[in-house]
Amino acid sequence: IDAISHIKKKSGLPDLPNPKQLEFVSSFDYHMNVEGIEEFLTEFKREAYGDRDVVTVGEANGVSADQAVNWVDEEKGKFNMIFQFEATNLWEKSLGSLNVLAYKRIMTRWQKSLEKTGWNAVFLENHDKPRIISTWGNDKEYWRDCATSFATVYMLMMGTPFIYEGQEIGMTNVRFPSISDYPDVAARNFYNLELAKGIDHNELMEIIYMTGRDNARTPMQWDDSLNAGFSTAQQTWIGINPNYVHINVAQQEKDEHSILNFYKRLTRFRKENDIFIYGIYDLILSSHNQIYGYTRTSDTKRAYVLTNLTDRVAQFTLYQGLSSSQLVLTNLLEPIPEHKDEKSFKFHPYEIRVYIIDYKKEELHHLQEKKHAIDQSKNIQSTLSTETKREDDTSESLTKRQKLEQTSHNLLLQSEQNQNDIISALTQATAKTLSEIETSKQQTKHKSTSVAIDQEKVISPDSLEIDLENEPIYKKREGQRSLVLNLGLPDLPNPKQLEFVSSFDYHMNVEGIEEFLTEFKRETYGDRDVVTVGEANGVGADQAVDWVDEEKGKFNMIFQFEATNLWEKTLGSLDVLAFKRIMTRWQKSLEKIGWNAVFLENHDKPRIVSTWGNDKEYWRDCATSFATVYMLMMGTPFIYQGQEIGMTNVRFPSITDYPDVAARNFYNLELAKGIDHNELMQIIYITGRDNARTPMQWDVSLNAGFSEAQQAWIGVNPNYVRINVGQQEKDENSVLNYYKRLIRLRKENDIFIYGIYDLILSNHKQIFGYTRTSDTKRAFVLTNLTDRVAQFTLYQGLSSSQLVLTNSLEPIPEHKEEKSFKFHPYEIRVYIIDHKKKEPHRHQKKKHAIDQSENIQSTLSIGTQEKDDTSQSLTKQQKAALQKLEQMSHNPLYQSEQSEKDIISALAEATTKASSEIETSKQQTRNKPTSVEIDQENVVPADSSEIDLDNEPIHKKRERQRSLVLNLENLIPVVQDDPSSSDQRRRSFSTAISQVSTKPSFKGRHADSSDEEDDDEKTTTSTNEIEDESTDLSGKDIDYSVLYDDTVEDFSYTSAREQAQKRILRDQQEVMLQQANEQE
Structure with missing residues (x-):
């Protein structure tokens, strides 16, 4: 019975509310599975077919698995089966691909819900949905395998399988050129309404090609004759899918490997093995995002149904070893290699296998008998938790609670005891413990809060006033030290009672840490010949001197995250100006008194090429551009694994594929708030730490050559087949070989070790340019860090004979003393020129x-x-x-x-x-x-x-x-370059800024004062900027003090200050004139 869940409307037949005066309002809530429909259907069954020997199936859209029992229960149900659309509706949420995890979850829920009290109607397609093979699958290169894979996964489940016409020969969606070719009124209405809004015809047709109901309504394709043999009329009511000439019944009947003949074998196989009728269904490999695996179990047999529902190779491991002698069905055309008790498998795209093994049903009754005991245990633990989580609880109470919980756990594990013994023992233990807790609480009420501390008692964290400054802590605070070790440090203040409180302010670079590290160095590695690097998140450039000073520093280098943290603020693009400011600040801060650790990626950040760059059309150029900009700076460059081959972020379909606890917690918390799964996954794709934790991609073998195990601890990025060390070693233009050239260039030219760093083109929003200068040489490092063409001009003319490195695959045109340049997206060039150091x-x-x-x-x-x-x-x-x-x-x-x-x-x-x-x-x-x-x-x-x-x-x-x-x-505002030390410069500049920026205040603006994006064909550096950004350092000082002031947004500090001063004066002038005019 079609649409049976819509047969009753809300009582009173109310009109639909339309407060927004929409042209159309969805009426589903007023007639889909509304209250009272079950009573209505009970009467309907009694009066119509209740006493007849018929099989009934209801199309019950909107009925959930937990409600289905009332619809199909053997005694009280209204039908023998119902069609549920929860699974097939997934196509609306995952067009173009199948969310395998969601599909498994839904199908399993229905299988288990009706396992003992009803019967499923299992199906894939119907007249109101497009063809599954085209929406979820791959109807091109994997057409046959895809059709047979989906057939297997549902045909062997518990329930009656329904085959929709054309499904058994793999009929696909159709692409008629005009909306007039589609009779479906829903498709036509959609098209006309959206076209009237200005949506393009081609865009609308693409939607209909994917989602239209007429995809499943084209005539059955019997043969390659007129109208596919469906009718002898000259024209059918709807057009024929043009692919009928190669997808039709007649051809497939002749082909023993066709989809049609596979369906016949599958149907015969199901009828011959009643395990697929009566066997218990259980899901296996539940977290695998490609394999849908389940078992059907009877008293003597167990069937394993294993299907890869994706167009990618899938690997998995089972606990049960399987042998080729137990293989009863596959859709592969090639023979399966012999195997015995094999547990690790590698499936081709859309491969299926069905094994049936002999199985002795184990006795499970003892688990059932303990169900009530388990429930009792949960109740007891809940009671204990409530009673013992009070502030006046003591460690004595905790000990007894823990003892009782352990007792309950042990009792549950003792299979020799029967249900009554377990319940009796738990009840006695509960009563005794609760009595002791109450006695302890009464005693606590009469004690003074100022009594001496008993180490056995639980003390409020507020009492742990640990004095870390007075030495030695292990002598003067022995008692509190024990408390800290046993109970933890004081909790964080949480006046707003938030679920989570950030702890960074309480442990990141806090006051006193330098003294602690000084002692740490003295007691451990201070007198040893080792190189030390500290991961020092939260340490600023001005503080870094105390950490890495040659004499007083705690480490040789520290990793600073100020630059890499930019990805959190500029997802999807890089703020080049901010990046230059931060990197230059660190370069200049440690120029004479320390040493930098320069890096791009680490294990806690996503891949830079995917977050800041472009990992698609400019993948190679982007990876080599970022490599150059940091590898030639002053300091020791660090390369994170995979960075040297341009490894990218990964996009696993399910949260279960991400081991990172931070990602999982974020997902679960936000999902509970109602945020959509796809939206959350998009965030994890960009920001997740596991992006940088996928296995190193060595070659195209199993697990990208990272491990010989059947499955790594985390999935391998699927692009390993084209991004791997093996392939890049053979390609002289690869990212890997570029890194090798870059390292060789750095080692052969000590200017990149000892040369002074100076920023050039500081205002340019695309080019990161800097020089490294020694007594006799000067290197120019010029990198375009965007996916747009960039133009700029230098004071210093450069020639192609001085070019020592580029990532361009095309030859650089000859040039001599060239000052104006046009760089392709992510292009880099490094020049080294002779340079005579001028006397200072x-x-x-x-x-x-x-x-x-x-x-x-x-x-x-x-x-x-x-x-x-x-x-x-x-x-x-x-x-x-x-x-x-x-x-x-x-x-x-x-x-x-x-x-x-x-x-x-x-x-x-x-x-x-x-x-x-x-x-x-x-x-x-x-x-x-x-x-x-x-x-x-x-x-x-x-x-x-x-x-x-x-x-x-x-x-x-x-x-x-x-x-x-x-x-x-x-007037020309006086802007001085203070030639004093960096710290003094910082203070003087900050003071100047604060004076200028008080009522009215200002923020720095770019020299061109334009908010528009740079045009690819437009010179991005104005004449004024070029004058300001001369690379002839002998004629101009660069005031790096501006790099220490975070209140200014970009690098036009001098011009911005001048403009602001003039702007203030003009504002004052306008106010005065206005007041004067009013008085006159």
């Missing part, structure tokens, strides 16, 4: 001049910041002196023909004269009214414009300051 003495010689400049500016600023000052306080001579001083201060390495003595003399003279004239001007100003005219020719520092917005009218009382603001647009 002029830097030192001008230091005093710079100090003098700062003193003069300070004097001028103080002299012009007084409220009663006027524009006449700066003369033309002062203005010229100030401009010269600003020029020198802005560029301390400003080329001048004057000697140090001349510069200092000129600056001193200018200082004296300027100070004298300022003092004179101030004296004159005191005798003048405040409303004097302002000389527009004079430039006054911005600090003098202290506008009083509170006193009115501003246009009268602050006329001169208003005029000053109007002319402030021409």
Whole structure:
């Protein structure tokens, strides 16, 4: 009976609510398996077919496995069987592939639910679903094997198997070109509605090709004659699938290996072996994501049904050894190799095997007898848990509880005792223990909380005030030490009663750890000739000196995760600017006093080529690009296993394939909140730690050559067949051989060991460029870290004769002294040029001049910041002196023909004269009214414009300051490169930023002030950026202090500060003018 679960509607036949005024509203909730339908069907059965000898099957969409008993129970059921759609509806959730784990779970639930009280109707296809072989399977290269595999897995289950027309010859979905070829009203309505919304015709047809009901309604394909032999009419009501010429009954009857003849053998096999009628069904290999395996067991036989439901090779291991003499059915055309008591198997795509072995049914009654005892044990444990989890519980109570639990467990394991003895023993033990717990609780109530600690008692964690700073802890805190060892450290504060509390702040790089590590080093490896590396998550670049300093450091190197943690913030892409900032900060911090450990991947992070890069069309170029950018930096490069061949993230279909407890916990917690399985798996595919833990891919053999075992502890990434060491060793352009060339280049050129690192093109959003400089050489490392074309310009011209490494497979065009470059996605180039190190003495010689400049500016600023000052306080001579001083201060390495003595003399003279004239001007100003005219020719520092917005009218009382603001647009903000040490630079820059960024505040912006993405065909570095990013380091200092300030988002620090200052002044100007206009 079709659609029987929809035969009754809700009482009163209410109209459907439509609060959103939708054009269509789903009515399923009002007529699918609604309340009262069972009583209705009971009456229906009584009045129609109840007393007749007929077999009844109901199409019962929406009826679950636990409800099915009421529908098909032998005595009270309404039908003999029902069609359930829980399994076939999986195609709607997994188009193009089958979720094998979900399919096994659903089918097993129905098999076990009706095992003793009903009967299943097992089927694969029907008239309302597309063809399974096309939606779940592979109807092309594995067409035959796929059809026979699905046939086997359901035909040998408990229940009556139904075969839908055409399924037995492997009929497939159809692809008619026009919507008019599809009679199904649902398909037509869908098409017309979506087309009206602007959806493309081809896109809509692709959906119909996969999901349309007419896929299963094309005429039966009997032979290759007109209309596939279905009708002699010129045209049938629906078109014929064009593949009828090679998929039809007539041809398959002649082919002993056809799908049709396999179905015949399968049907005969089922009829001849009643184990497939009456045998108990049990699922095996439940967590395998490819193999659907189950057994059917009778008193004397056991059948093993093993099917690979995927188009990939599958490996698995059984506890039961099986032999080829027990093999009774397979769909392989090639003979199965002889085997005896084999437990490990390797199945081809869609391979099936059925074994039947002799089996002696073991006595299981003792397990049934203990069921009540097990329930009692659970009740007792629940009671004990409730009674003993109180705050005033003691270790004595815990001991007794543990003893009782152990007693209950032991009793359950003693098979010699019968059910009554077990229950009696547990009951007595329970009563005794609960009585002792109550007595202990009463005694505790009368004790003072300040009594001396009894080591046998359980003490609240708050009392464990361990003094780690006073030595020796093992002497002064012996008692508490014992408590810590036995009961654990104090718990984390959790005022919000969260289920989980992050503990990082309580144990990651906490205060006092350096002293602890100093002692640790002294007591263990301090005097030994070893290399030490510490995994130091949470240690910043400014702290790293204390960890790796040659004299006082605790290790030779540390692994820093500041860079690799970027993947958590930029899933699917790399923030190149942030990456450059972090790596440069670490390079410069340890330049003279430590040593870096540089790396890209480790066992706790997913694969970089998949998270930051592009592991598809640019897989090789991406892997070699990231390799280059870190391998040539200052420090010891570390290569994580598989990185050298470009191993990628893995996409296992089920959470059970991931051993990582963090991934499993995340999945289970979020699934419980209602998050969809597919959505959760997508997150794990990107972020899971197991991405980097799959076995090393050595070759194309079993387990990628990692192990000779039949199954590794974690699955092998399926792409091992094309990404493996064996293949890459033979390919001179492989990722592996590129790593070898890269290592050789590094070893043969000590510039990459000892050369000074300097960042170039710091503002570029695609190119990570840096130099390594020695006394005689300079290396340019240029890498495009994006999948887009990148253009840039250097000051230094480079020639193809200086090119020493590239990952491009195409020859690099000849070039000489080239400054403008266009890099392909993930292209890298390394140039090494001759370089004469310039004498740095002029830097030192001008230091005093710079100090003098700062003193003069300070004097001028103080002299012009007084409220009663006027524009006449700066003369033309002062203005010229100030401009010269600003020029020198802005560029301390400003080329001048004057000697140090001349510069200092000129600056001193200018200082004296300027100070004298300022003092004179101030004296004159005191005798003048405040409303004097302002000389527009004079430039006054911005600090003098202290506008009083509170006193009115501003246009009268602050006329001169208003005029000053109007002319402030021409001022150049003073931005100095502080030549002091890195720590001092950090403090001075942070101070400057905090001054600039207070009301209004700003964040750094790129020099082009554009939020748009770079166009592939557009130069990504503007002329201003090129000027700013000169690689001629002799003419410009790079102020690395900016790298220490995390409040700025990118590298245009100087330009950003200038823009922000001008923006602040303009905002002030606009406010003043608006207020002045309002008052006028």
